[in-house]
Amino acid sequence: MNSSENILEIRELRTSFFTDEGEVKAVDGVSFELPRGKTIGIVGESGSGKSITALSILNLLAKPGEIKGGEIRFKGENILTYSEKQMREIRGNDISMIFQEPMTSLNPVYTVGQQIMESIRIHQGLNKREAKLKAIEMLKLVGIPSPEKRVDQYPFELSGGMRQRVMIAIALSCNPDMLIADEPTTALDVTIQAQILDLIRELQNKLNMSVMMITHDLGVVAETCDYVAVMYAGQVVEFSDVRTLFKNPRHPYTVGLLNSLPRHDIEQEKLKPINGTVPSPHNMPKGCRFAPRCPFATELCRESLPELVADENNNQIRCWIYSDEWDGDPEVNVHDSEERTAKG
Amino acid sequence: MTKFIIRRLLQTIPVLLGVTILVFSLMHLIPGDPAQIIAGEAAPERQVEQIRERLGLNDPLHVQYGTFLGNVVTGDLGTSVRSSRPVADEIGARFWVTVELAVYSTILSVFMGLIAGIVSAVRHYTLTDVAIMVVALFGLSMPNFWLGLMLIQWFAIGNWIPESLQPFLQMRASGWGDDWRQVILPVITLGTAGAAIIARMTRSSMLEVISQDYIRTARAKGVKERVVVYQHALKNALIPVVTVVGLEFGALLGGTVLTETIFAINGMGRLTIDAIRQRDFPVVQGTVLVISVLFVMVNLLVDISYRFLNKRIDLN
Ligand SMILES: Nc1ncnc2c1ncn2[C@@H]1O[C@H](COP(=O)(O)OP(=O)(O)OP(=O)(O)O)[C@@H](O)[C@H]1O
Ligand code: SF4
Ligand SMILES: [Mg+2]
Numbered sequence: 148m149n150s151s152e153n154i155l156e157i158r159e160l161r162t163s164f165f166t167d168e169g170e171v172k173a174v175d176g177v178s179f180e181l182p183r184g185k186t187i188g189i190v191g192e193s194g195s196g197k198s199i200t201a202l203s204i205l206n207l208l209a210k211p212g213e214i215k216g217g218e219i220r221f222k223g224e225n226i227l228t229y230s231e232k233q234m235r236e237i238r239g240n241d242i243s244m245i246f247q248e249p250m251t252s253l254n255p256v257y258t259v260g261q262q263i264m265e266s267i268r269i270h271q272g273l274n275k276r277e278a279k280l281k282a283i284e285m286l287k288l289v290g291i292p293s294p295e296k297r298v299d300q301y302p303f304e305l306s307g308g309m310r311q312r313v314m315i316a317i318a319l320s321c322n323p324d325m326l327i328a329d330e331p332t333t334a335l336d337v338t339i340q341a342q343i344l345d346l347i348r349e350l351q352n353k354l355n356m357s358v359m360m361i362t363h364d365l366g367v368v369a370e371t372c373d374y375v376a377v378m379y380a381g382q383v384v385e386f387s388d389v390r391t392l393f394k395n396p397r398h399p400y401t402v403g404l405l406n407s408l409p410r411h412d413i414e415q416e417k418l419k420p421i422n423g424t425v426p427s428p429h430n431m432p433k434g435c436r437f438a439p440r441c442p443f444a445t446e447l448c449r450e451s452l453p454e455l456v457a458d459e460n461n462n463q464i465r466c467w468i469y470s471d472e473w474d475g476d477p478e479v480n481v482h483d484s485e486e487r488t489a490k491g
Numbered sequence: 492m493t494k495f496i497i498r499r500l501l502q503t504i505p506v507l508l509g510v511t512i513l514v515f516s517l518m519h520l521i522p523g524d525p526a527q528i529i530a531g532e533a534a535p536e537r538q539v540e541q542i543r544e545r546l547g548l549n550d551p552l553h554v555q556y557g558t559f560l561g562n563v564v565t566g567d568l569g570t571s572v573r574s575s576r577p578v579a580d581e582i583g584a585r586f587w588v589t590v591e592l593a594v595y596s597t598i599l600s601v602f603m604g605l606i607a608g609i610v611s612a613v614r615h616y617t618l619t620d621v622a623i624m625v626v627a628l629f630g631l632s633m634p635n636f637w638l639g640l641m642l643i644q645w646f647a648i649g650n651w652i653p654e655s656l657q658p659f660l661q662m663r664a665s666g667w668g669d670d671w672r673q674v675i676l677p678v679i680t681l682g683t684a685g686a687a688i689i690a691r692m693t694r695s696s697m698l699e700v701i702s703q704d705y706i707r708t709a710r711a712k713g714v715k716e717r718v719v720v721y722q723h724a725l726k727n728a729l730i731p732v733v734t735v736v737g738l739e740f741g742a743l744l745g746g747t748v749l750t751e752t753i754f755a756i757n758g759m760g761r762l763t764i765d766a767i768r769q770r771d772f773p774v775v776q777g778t779v780l781v782i783s784v785l786f787v788m789v790n791l792l793v794d795i796s797y798r799f800l801n802k803r804i805d806l807n
Pocket of ligand 2: 399
């Protein structure tokens with residue numbers, strides 16, 4: 148894929164936390180790309196490094212966290228080389244982010260309007276009156292009733308769903324090229340979840356945005372995304388378009404994730420959760436990070452880490468099974484759950 | 492908000508009544524006959540009887556309290572048994588001295604405390620932070636009368652003070668004089684502990700606020716770090732500090748006794764001490780009452796301002 152078509156390209160991103168117990172490699176060689184105007188889903192279990200990847204893009208890591216290497220190309224430029232001042236111009240203007248916790252993500256001592264106006268005034272240089280009109284317009288856009296009244300209210304006067312709409316209004320107020328949504332609906336109840344996702348999708352089309360949707364809900368991915376990057380223990384293990392991923396998942400971890408999802412299209416006796424737990428960041432397996440939980444793991448898997456390899460359709464996989472070096476059963480079928488239970 | 496203020500005002504009524512009851516009881520709680528004590532051991536019975544008559548001590552208790560309350564409400568705090576002047580006048584002359592002392596000390600506390608606390612928080616876990624916190628701990632642990640004595644000693648002993656600083660040492664006989672420098676030592680004495688408390692409070696409050704989600708939101712909007720710290724974070728961090736400042740001020744109003752004695756300042760504290768020494772019960776009652784009512788009022792204001800600042804608190 149030609150790089151000018153990608154709004155975002157991440158190459159070998161490494162982000163660590165330097166704690167008292169040593170270096171925690173939260174993100175360890177993450178690569179993926181996001182074509183302009185499309186949506187990518189980042190999925191993976193808790194602790195796999197999804198949020199840290201997102202925060203790395205905006206360079207918003209908290210104290211002991213540090214980007215150690217790699218490239219983050221936004222519109223072709225490696226923004227990891229940018230100064231703090233240059234990054235500030237990108238934040239909220241070219242790339243916006245909304246967070247998981249709508250209840251705590253708004254500043255309690257400022258009105259909703261003040262918080263929307265702040266980014267408008269920073270990035271678009273409007274005066275107070277113009278910015279307020281724009282803030283009201285944004286509240287209307289995200290479907291908040293009587294925006295002229297809401298604009299002067301404080302966050303405590305709004306429900307969780309309303310607050311997340313306000314967060315979206317803040318994020319979209321400067322027409323960003325890209326929106327990062329870090330589990331935007333996890334804290335909300337189901338009907339509100341659907342509304343918020345619909346809203347994001349609708350505004351994405353209207354404003355021609357690219358979206359990075361972080362979630363551990365594969366249902367959300369199936370509904371909203373064009374591409375998916377599956378993350379495991381700080382790495383991308385599979386990247387492909389959403390149809391391929393659901394029709395023909397190739398990584399044993401992806402297969403496991405899909406099997407743990409309730410499905411309506413096929414008959415299913417019971418859900419099969421993946422055995423075992425995510426490895427501790429202090430005690431990473433030497434070889435493939437999924438090996439301790441993988442039903443197909445071989446000697447090779449345990450000894451050395453597979454590379455992320457792209458095929459001719461740019462579907463990418465990090466698993467020895469798809470390489471020439473594979474030392475296990477040449478006829479192995481990752482979809483064969485009998486084999487999984489027998490071996491795993 | 493208005494409803495809250497009204498409710499809060501109503502709530503102070505029983506508190507104030509309680510204060511009057513306590514103050515009234517002061518005279519009757521001490522063992523022995525108050526009139527005899529006021530008059531002195533050797534006083535003739537006729538004189539004791541006269542005092543008893545004048546203070547209305549022959550009436551039944553509830554009548555005495557009723558009279559006391561009625562007088563207090565109309566601003567009549569009785570008459571000093573020593574100077575024979577109205578207690579209200581005695582207090583009036585000293586009241587503003589103490590209030591002024593408390594105000595200046597609070598201003599010093601807030602000023603020093605906020606700066607130290609913010610610097611500490613912004614540079615947390617650096618040497619600057621550690622140094623500030625050690626000094627704060629020291630300031631907090633020092634009894635203020637001791638600090639007062641030390642200050643006098645440093646300035647007075649060794650005669651190294653240049654001419655221009657001499658007024659520091661000229662303590663006053665009544666009220667404040669014309670030279671602001673006379674105020675400095677007592678204000679430092681009284682303000683140091685408050686500054687330390689406010690510094691610690693500001694620091695911990697800032698550190699807590701700076702790790703909140705909404706601070707990350709502000710950064711994600713492209714807000715300058717300076718604005719993030721001094722507006723988004725500070726505005727939230729100051730809410731609990733306001734309470735501490737208010738309580739500190741209230742405590743200072745009643746806590747100047749030793750400092751006033753050390754620096755020979757004729758404020759309410761000194762008036763109380765002298766009155767106790769001379770067994771001038773009406774004056775003791777008056778000062779205790781005035782200080783208590785002030786304290787209740789300051790707390791009321793603190794409560795209302797806290798509620799006003801902290802819009803997060805559910806108004807129900
Ligand atoms: N402040 C920190 N100090 C040390 N390690 C951290 C810190 N923040 C994150 N990590 C490490 O980074 C890893 C990835 O965290 P991250 O928040 O990106 O997970 P996630 O995929 O977003 O999970 P979730 O689905 O729970 O949000 C964690 O497992 C943790 O070990
Ligand atoms: S590399 Fe080996 S252990 Fe890792 S997922 Fe593939 S088969 Fe399983
Ligand atoms: Mg996360």
